[in-house]
Every structure is written in C-alpha cells, then in structure tokens.
Amino acid sequence: MPRNARPWFSAEKGWWMVHLGGKKVRLAKGKANKKEAERRFRELLFMRDANPAPESAEHTVASVIDLYLGHASKRYAARTLYERRLILQSFAEAHGFRKVNDKDCLPFHLTSWLDAHPEWKSD
Numbered sequence: 001m002p003r004n005a006r007p008w009f010s011a012e013k014g015w016w017m018v019h020l021g022g023k024k025v026r027l028a029k030g031k032a033n034k035k036e037a038e039r040r041f042r043e044l045l046f047m048r049d050a051n052p053a054p055e056s057a058e059h060t061v062a063s064v065i066d067l068y069l070g071h072a073s074k075r076y077a078a079r080t081l082y083e084r085r086l087i088l089q090s091f092a093e094a095h096g097f098r099k100v101n102d103k104d105c106l107p108f109h110l111t112s113w114l115d116a117h118p119e120w121k122s123d
Helices: 031-050 061-072 078-095 107-115
Strands: 008-010 015-020 023-029
Touching (some): 015 031, 023 031, 078 107
Antiparallel strands (some): 008 015, 015 023
C-alpha cells in the first residue's frame, strides 16, 4: 500500500515539496512557510479530487478545459495558446466546479460570464 502524500522540506532547493500524481510539486519557498505549504497542499488535493480523470465518464468544466488545452497545445502557436489559457482560466475559476451535464452547466453560465467582460468584444 502506497504512503499518503504529505509536504516535506527540501533543504537543497529551499522549498516545501510534495509528490502528487508522480510529480514533485513546489508548495512554498522557505522553511518558515510551512503553514503556507500545508494550505497549498490542501488546495491541490481539493483540485485533484474535484476534477475527474480524462477517461472518466463525468467531467467538470475545468476537466474539459484541461482536455482542450492539451489538444490545443499541439495545434496553436505559443502566444495563441497563452491567450486562450488566460481566458479559459478565468472561466474555470468562475465555473470550473460545475459538472458538464443538463442540470449543472447551462448556456446561461457562459453567456453571463461573457457579458461580464465587455472589454473582450471585437469589431
């Protein structure tokens, strides 16, 4: 049985770290920032649990955006991808927790979010 992930301090790098999803993740810089590292760790665990795997049958708005960005990274220039990521990140922060189904994610959510950003309208 694998061990549960928990933050640890890397003296070599000077960061609080954790192994999540087979990767080392930096949580907070400096040994004195243990509380910040623990807060960031809880946030990462929440995000991991809230977003299903790509092969899952149930998706959230955030997981669909992640799938799209993975697809787009092979097809668009770095600048275009950067701009799309900024806009989609904003939408994910507002509605990323919603499940993509007939009840939780409605067209109204997208249109009201777009209406809240009139500076994005083009000629």
